Amino acid sequence: MRSIESQCQAVxxxxxxxxxxxxxxxxxxxLGIADALIECTPFIxxxxxxxxxxxxxxxxxxxMIDRLxxxxxxxxxxxxxxxxxxxxxxxxxxxxSAWTVxxxxxxxxxxxxxxGVIGMIYEARPNxxxxxxxxxxxxxxxxxxxxxxxxxxxxxxxxxVMHDVMxxxxxxxxxxxxxxxxxxxGVDTFVKLNQYLHLVIPRGGASLIKHVIQTATVPSIETGxxxxxxxxxxxxxxxxxxxxxxxxxxxxPSVCNALETVIIHEKIAGxxxxxxxxxxxxxxxxxxxxxxxxxxxxxxxxxxxDDWALEFLNLTLAVKIVSSLGEAEAHIHRxxxxxxxxxxxxxxxxxxxxxxxxxxxxxxVNVSTRFTDGxxxxxGAEIGISTQMLHARGPMGLPELTSYKYIMKGxxxxxx
Numbered sequence: 342m343r344s345i346e347s348q349c350q351a352v353x354x355x356x357x358x359x360x361x362x363x364x365x366x367x368x369x370x371x372l373g374i375a376d377a378l379i380e381c382t383p384f385i386x387x388x389x390x391x392x393x394x395x396x397x398x399x400x401x402x403x404x405m406i407d408r409l410x411x412x413x414x415x416x417x418x419x420x421x422x423x424x425x426x427x428x429x430x431x432x433x434x435x436x437x438s439a440w441t442v443x444x445x446x447x448x449x450x451x452x453x454x455x456x457g458v459i460g461m462i463y464e465a466r467p468n469x470x471x472x473x474x475x476x477x478x479x480x481x482x483x484x485x486x487x488x489x490x491x492x493x494x495x496x497x498x499x500x501x502v503m504h505d506v507m508x509x510x511x512x513x514x515x516x517x518x519x520x521x522x523x524x525x526x527g528v529d530t531f532v533k534l535n536q537y538l539h540l541v542i543p544r545g546g547a548s549l550i551k552h553v554i555q556t557a558t559v560p561s562i563e564t565g566x567x568x569x570x571x572x573x574x575x576x577x578x579x580x581x582x583x584x585x586x587x588x589x590x591x592x593x594p595s596v597c598n599a600l601e602t603v604i605i606h607e608k609i610a611g612x613x614x615x616x617x618x619x620x621x622x623x624x625x626x627x628x629x630x631x632x633x634x635x636x637x638x639x640x641x642x643x644x645x646x647d648d649w650a651l652e653f654l655n656l657t658l659a660v661k662i663v664s665s666l667g668e669a670e671a672h673i674h675r676x677x678x679x680x681x682x683x684x685x686x687x688x689x690x691x692x693x694x695x696x697x698x699x700x701x702x703x704x705x706v707n708v709s710t711r712f713t714d715g716x717x718x719x720x721g722a723e724i725g726i727s728t729q730m731l732h733a734r735g736p737m738g739l740p741e742l743t744s745y746k747y748i749m750k751g752x753x754x755x756x757x
Contacts, residue, residue, distance in 0.1 A: 342521040345530050349458070349485055349537035355515035356458050356483035364431040366510065367479055371427035373506040374475065375420040381502045382416050388498035389467065396465075396491050404595035404654040409465045409492055418716075419468050423475050425721030432739050433481045445756070450748040455481035457539030459742070460531060461724065462487045462553060464545035467495035472715075472722035473542075474503055474517045480742040483516045485538065487531055489545075490523035532557035542737075544725040547652065547678075562737075565702075565728030566652045567597030567680040569710040572669040572695070574686035575606040579613045581707075582685045583620055589683075589709040591624050595654050597726065598681050598713045602649065602659040604669045607633065610662050614638055621658065630660035637662075649676045666691055670698050677701060679728040681713040702728050702735040 378385070389411040396406055437451040459482050461473045470486055477484035488496040496519055504514040520527070532541050532553055540560055543553035547566040554563055571589060573582050589600035605614060610633070618628055618638045628634075629644040641660060648659045649672070663669045673682050683705040684695040692706045703713040703726075713736065715723025720738030727733045733741035 345520055345522050345527055346534060346537075348518050348520055349460075349531070349534050351515045352483045352485050352518050353458050353537040355513050359513060359516065361433070361481060362512065364433075366512070367431065367481075368427045370506055370510050370512065371423055371475055371479060373509070374471075374503050375423040375427070377502045377506050378416055378420040378423070378471070378499075381498075382413055385416060385495070385498045385502070386411060386413070389495040391494045392467075392492050399491075401465075401491065402655075405465050405491070407593070407595040409467070409495070411467055411495060415468065419471050422716055422722040423471065425716070425719075426475050426479050426739070427721075429479070429721060429739060431479065432743050437745060445754060446751060447754055448750040450750075451745050452748060453740070453743040454746050456742060456744050458483045458485065458537060459724075460485045460487065460534075460538045460541040460559065462528060462531070462541065462543045462545070462549070464489045464549060465491045466544075467492050467499060469544060470496045470499045470519070471503070473724050474500070476722055476724050476737075476739060476742055478517065480739055482742055483518075485518050485520060485531075487520045487528065488523065493523055528553065529556055532559055532561070535559050542725050562725070562727050562733060563729045564725035564737075565597075565678045565680055567599065567710075567726075568601050568650060568652050568676060568678045569598060569681045569683075569713075570602045570604055570673050570677060571600055571683045571685060571710065572604040572663075572666075572673070573606060573609065573613060574666065574669075574684055574688065574691055575608040576688040576691060577606075577609065577613075577685040578687055579609060579616070582613070583617055585683075585685060585707070585709050586617060587620060587624065589711055590621065590626060590658055591656065592709075592711055594656050596711075597652070598710050599654070600658065600710050601651065601653050602661060602672075602676070604661045604663055604672060605634075606666075606669070607662050607664050610634070610637055614660070614662075625656050627657045628660055629657060631662060633662035634660040652678070666694065670695065673699055673701075680726065681705065681710045683708060683710055702726060 432453045435453045439450045441448050463469045500519045538559045543550045544564045614637045628641040630641040635641045679701045681703045682699045682701045715736040723736040
């Protein structure tokens with residue numbers, strides 16, 4: 342097994358020594374990767390099955406197994422995302438602005454450049470292997486992938502497929518590397534390799550993200566957990582609200598943009614909550630609510646304080662009854678993780694107040710929380726969903742994986 346430091350050193354040297362690839366070559370390789378993923382589906386699924394079986398034997402919960410599982414359909418989706426990335430504008434070299442300083446005659450350009458070598462840390466989601474690698478490749482970055490041990494065979498298979506395509510185009514495979522070491526102790530070493538890494542991005546559960554943010558000496562971007570809320574306002578269309586909540590909760594409950602708490606205005610709760618509960622319970626959802634919710638629907642289990650802050654990642658949903666828009670916003674402010682928050686309402690003024698007041702990377706009006714996703718935003722894929730203010734926020738696509746530099750030009754200018 343290669344050491345973490347030696348692998349990171351190889352990637353840094355590849356980044357420093359490899360000439361900038363043209364957009365044409367990058368896109369050819371990305372399209373080749375998309376085709377190869379489809380062609381190699383049987384191989385990828387066979388390696389993924391090893392991870393699934395090992396995870397089941399180890400007692401991984403249903404949410405983790407779902408995140409870990411690849412299917413032919415999911416591989417098609419991953420490949421489609423790579424094709425979209427290939428079709429997007431290449432941000433590298435883009436002129437962000439240009440001007441001439443009148444006083445000196447100095448001409449300035451601000452252009453996009455790669456960040457450098459990106460360390461990606463993630464858990465049990467093999468699709469992130471391809472998303473992160475292809476987004477970094479398109480933006481001229483190199484990437485070191487540190488997936489979890491639970492998905493190692495799947496990740497290795499996916500990287501092998503990408504390496505074969507890169508080598509066919511005479512591009513060094515060291516621009517995309519998967520760490521051999523998947524130990525928890527290895528993370529602490531990895532996030533302190535400032536001499537090789539320019540940025541670290543953790544993507545996974547709250548404990549992983551918190552540990553990386555607190556431990557790293559390499560600059561890092563916080564991709565937060567998703568304690569996402571939908572507030573059903575007193576002016577909501579109740580018939581249309583139920584399908585949105587059902588979609589947000591059950592389409593894929595194990596992901597960060599799934600709904601975890603529904604907040605309902607007391608004015609409409611008496612009519613709305615019984616219908617909502619009936620629909621959700623028929624689909625296997627366990628409801629946990631406050632006293633007001635349980636008074637309306639007795640089958641709802643009592644919620645405890647921790648339930649309001651919990652990212653369930655399964656078919657459990659918390660229910661809160663409030664007396665006003667302000668109380669709903671206050672609940673979100675207290676328990677939310679600044680990921681995705683939604684209001685359902687027909688009142689434009691109340692929607693506008695919610696949008697302006699609620700602090701989250703994505704705030705929605707009359708939409709499912711499940712739309713907070715790089716693919717749904719048209720980015721092709723995402724390297725993560727940032728919940729911080731700097732340097733990026735929300736789903737991180739190509740522009741968020743760039744920095745910039747200034748180009749100064751003059752006619753042998755000197756400063757006076």
